[in-house]
Amino acid sequence: MGRGPEFDYCVVIDDDDDILMASRLLLRRLFVDVATVRSPDEALSLIETRKPDVVLLDANFARGATDAAEGLAWLEKLLGMDPEMVVVMITAHAGVQVAVAAMKRGATDFVSKPWSNEKLLAAVRTAASLRRSRQAAVAGGAAPAPTIVAGSALLGASPAMARVHSLIARAAPTDANVLVLGENGTGKELVARELHRQSLRANDVMLTVDLGAVSEDLIDSELFGHVKGAFTDARTDRVGRIQAADGGTLFLDEIGNLPLRLQPKLLTVLEQRQVTPVGANRPVPVNIRVIAATNLPPEKLRDESHFRQDLLFRLNTVEIDLPPLRERLEDVPELIDHYLDHYARRYGRPHPQLSAAARAALLGHDWPGNVRALRHALERAVILARDAPLEPEDFALVSSMPRIAPSAVVAPRAPDDLNLERVERRLVEEALRKHGYNISLAAHELGLSRAALYRRMEKHGL
Numbered sequence: 001m002g003r004g005p006e007f008d009y010c011v012v013i014d015d016d017d018d019i020l021m022a023s024r025l026l027l028r029r030l031f032v033d034v035a036t037v038r039s040p041d042e043a044l045s046l047i048e049t050r051k052p053d054v055v056l057l058d059a060n061f062a063r064g065a066t067d068a069a070e071g072l073a074w075l076e077k078l079l080g081m082d083p084e085m086v087v088v089m090i091t092a093h094a095g096v097q098v099a100v101a102a103m104k105r106g107a108t109d110f111v112s113k114p115w116s117n118e119k120l121l122a123a124v125r126t127a128a129s130l131r132r133s134r135q136a137a138v139a140g141g142a143a144p145a146p147t148i149v150a151g152s153a154l155l156g157a158s159p160a161m162a163r164v165h166s167l168i169a170r171a172a173p174t175d176a177n178v179l180v181l182g183e184n185g186t187g188k189e190l191v192a193r194e195l196h197r198q199s200l201r202a203n204d205v206m207l208t209v210d211l212g213a214v215s216e217d218l219i220d221s222e223l224f225g226h227v228k229g230a231f232t233d234a235r236t237d238r239v240g241r242i243q244a245a246d247g248g249t250l251f252l253d254e255i256g257n258l259p260l261r262l263q264p265k266l267l268t269v270l271e272q273r274q275v276t277p278v279g280a281n282r283p284v285p286v287n288i289r290v291i292a293a294t295n296l297p298p299e300k301l302r303d304e305s306h307f308r309q310d311l312l313f314r315l316n317t318v319e320i321d322l323p324p325l326r327e328r329l330e331d332v333p334e335l336i337d338h339y340l341d342h343y344a345r346r347y348g349r350p351h352p353q354l355s356a357a358a359r360a361a362l363l364g365h366d367w368p369g370n371v372r373a374l375r376h377a378l379e380r381a382v383i384l385a386r387d388a389p390l391e392p393e394d395f396a397l398v399s400s401m402p403r404i405a406p407s408a409v410v411a412p413r414a415p416d417d418l419n420l421e422r423v424e425r426r427l428v429e430e431a432l433r434k435h436g437y438n439i440s441l442a443a444h445e446l447g448l449s450r451a452a453l454y455r456r457m458e459k460h461g462l
Contacts, residue, residue, distance in 0.1 A: 005032045007053045007128040012036045013043045013074075014058040014090060019113065023056065026117055030125055040074040047078065047085075053128040056111075059091035059102070072101055079106045086131040088123055090115075112238055121458065122213070132346075153190050155338055156331030160323040164191065171318040172198035177270065179255075179315045180293040181301075182322030184438045185372030188293035191320060192251040195291055204248035209241050212254035212439065212450040220262060224269075226278035242275045242286055249289045255315065256296040256307065257450065263308045270314045290315065295440065325367040325374065332363055332374070339375050343382040352382055353389040361392035369438060396433070425460040428453070 010031040012023045020036035027034045031053065037043045039061060047055065055078060059071035068091060078085055089102040089110040102110050108127045111120050154165065171178055172195045180188045189208070196206040214222050225240030242250060252258070258266065269275050270290065274283035292315045294301060301307055325332070336354070344351045354362075367373055377395045384394065427446065435441035443453040 005030055006125070007031050007132070008033065009050055009052045010034045010054045010056070010124070010128070011043050011046055011052045012056040013038075013040050014056070015039065015061050016058075019058075019090070023120075026120065027124060030121065030128065040077075047081070051082070053086065053131045054124055055085060055087045056090055056124070057087050057107075059089055068101070072105060075102060075105055075107055084131070086127045088127050110244070112236070116218075118455070118458070126208075154187060154194055155334055156328060157334070158328040158330045160328040161331060164320060164322060167318065167320050168194050168198065171195065171320075173200060175200075175289050176317040177290045177292070177315050178318045178320060179312075180291065180320045180322060181298075182293070182295065183324050183370055184295050184440065185370030186322040186324055187371055188295075188322055189251070189253060191322060192249075192253075192291045192293060196249040196251075196289075199249065199289065201248050201289055205245060206249040206251060207241050207245040208251045208253060210253045211257040213454045216259055219259065220265075220278055223262070224265065224275055224277055227280045229279065237277075240275065240277060242269060242288065243277075243284060245288045246286050247288075249291060252290065252292040254294060254450075255292040256294040256301065260306075260308070263311050267308065267311045267314060270311075295438075325370045329363065332367075335371060335374055336362055336378065339378040340382065343379045347382060349382055349385060352385045355389040355391050358390045358392050358394065361397060362395065365397050368435070421460075424456065428456050428460060432457075 005028065007030055010027055010033070012020060012027070012034065014020055014023070014036075015038050017038075020038070024034045024036050035043075035046050035050075035052075037046070040057070043055070046052070057071055057075060057078070059068035060066060061070050068089075071089060071091070075087055075089065078087055083106075086108045087106065089107045091102075091110065091112060108130060109123045111123055154161070154168075168191065178192075178195055180191045182188050192208075193206065196202060209222060211219060220226075221238060221240065223240050223242055225243055226238050228237050269286065272283070273287065274285045276283045296307075301312065302309065336359070340352060340354075343349075362374070362377075369376070377397065380396065381390050381394045428442075431442040431446050432439075435445065439450055439453060443450050446453060448456070
């Protein structure tokens, strides 16, 4: 069976009963309890007493209203009650003015009606995770583990990481575009967030688009937006992420997955600082700082048949190459202590102790999945920990280079459990573990696209 809900409580505020019913059914995948109310007034007591992980707030309540004035006013009131509250705006009129106004007034994200279930779940999961991390930081009380830059979420003081911190410190205050390179699991998004945190745009929005998780036919609309009637399902105007990030930072994760046909369009945005939504006649000026990331090897990134070199030139004004964990093993002790403490607090467990053998095994592992794999191993160990110190077998470590003698290879036997859902979940888990949570390699072995693998991971709660 898959995991149960990841978060505790969510409040949805919308005057459309169909929206309330649909959101309640959908969000039960993520939350133990989903409360739905038809007006913000009704939600106040729920929010004050139960402190939800996420509030979904409609932009318009008055009949016929489309300017979002009421929703924006309530957004400010809710954030006035609790500045750390995480609010996702819902609107059927996703013009750039509404989206940008909501984000600049403190909304964590926005979703448009009619929504895609996958996009809504992704937006709400990200928002709830943000709320949880804020609560954990407050509950911890103590200062974070020492790092080169005070307050940075990037852990590690090895020479390799010192170079990364130095590049961030020098590049962040500028508006230069930055390209972050590195294997899966090395922390490229953390670098992007640190660049934003230390930038002059830190008080404005940072929006993320994972181009590896968006199907190719949706990338155009997701990035550039569209106008009503631009294509069959374009029933309303939709603001793209480029416009929504106006004034702030746009992080394009897995930029190597951007189709060649759309690369000239992104290049135009970077050169002219304006974007033309799908179906629109006029470009819209934008003021954004772009940070991109990819796990593509340099030879593929510099292959004109895969990636336009003029676009690469625009993206990598500054290039930060994030080292794999095997090249900074001196940082592993700090990472171990940080994540053991983090997951112990998250799951309400006593801080587990490591046996000498377990610590030696963690320090000696090659970590093909980098920090992400280390984090998963520690989380699993904390969840399953008993009273005794943790031992090597509690971490399910898998080497990136298994040594199997030819004589030991036997034909696989059919599993005893032939339930299709459970078999699929096991196969996905095995592929992820085998490749150290490298999504591209796991997807290739399973015969799936990255987006399809992401969907199956979400389906099975992985």
